[in-house]
Amino acid sequence: MMKDVGLLQLRKQLTVEEAACLLAVSGHDEGQWSTLLIEAIESGDLLAEPIVHWEVVDYQRGNYLGAINPMATIVQRVDLDAWCQQMGITLPSKTANTAGEAIAASAMTAVTPRPKERRGILDAPIDQAIEKAGRGASKAAVFLVLREMALAEVHPFSGTVTEKGLEYTDTQNRKGMLTRDALDARLRRRETGPTVAVDKRR
Structure with missing residues (x-):
């Protein structure tokens, strides 16, 4: 509709x-x-x-x-x-x-996001996971490292790991879930950059 x-x-x-x-x-x-x-x-x-x-x-x-x-x-x-x-x-x-x-x-013709004033709460642990897994490691390898960090309750993870993903607490003290799909999307954005091309011919 x-x-x-x-x-x-x-x-x-x-x-x-x-x-x-x-x-x-x-x-x-x-x-x-x-x-x-x-x-x-x-x-x-x-x-x-x-x-x-x-x-x-x-x-x-x-x-x-x-x-x-x-x-x-x-x-x-x-x-x-x-x-x-x-x-x-x-x-x-x-x-x-x-x-x-x-x-x-x-x-x-294009939307170019401004630099963020603050980083997301998951950026730091994802950086650490990438470093530990090794540059060029697969997304699955990065997720496994994050899973270990979540089980160890590394901030902001709560220690709860389910089939849905890795539970964490955001800046508003609310529970969130880092899923495999969400991690894949974050890693893709890091590879492709923040620019979003917009075709105005609709």
Whole structure:
């Protein structure tokens, strides 16, 4: 179902799915933005409350037990704006009344995130895991080192390791889970760099 972008711009809180729809006006599809938002929530870079997880396994749609549910997890617009500003992402203007006006207001050839003022809480342990595993080591090898660190309760890990991933405590003292997929995405971003190309021909 097509969402009214003009109305979404006025909302004070959005589901992850709705936030992805709003971001998709500037380029890329909603699925890519949803993945990026979920990664930011998992790392503690984007605040969300409540964080709702899937309780069923749905192999057809790719939803798996314990993953963040984008249709039920809520982000406040003020927190979304802060994250976008930190990443150098331009959201559609709140004064735009239609999707067409929003596209015109936010069309751009590239979005280059500004340097972050702070590093994510998981960056330091990931750096340590990469060093211990050896430069050029596989993502699986890095995850195994992180698993050892999690079991040893190296900050910010809590010592809890499950099939879902490695539990940690974020800067807001909330529990999060570093999954294999989230780690893979983080390592890919390190390899490819932060620039997000945006095709304004939509």
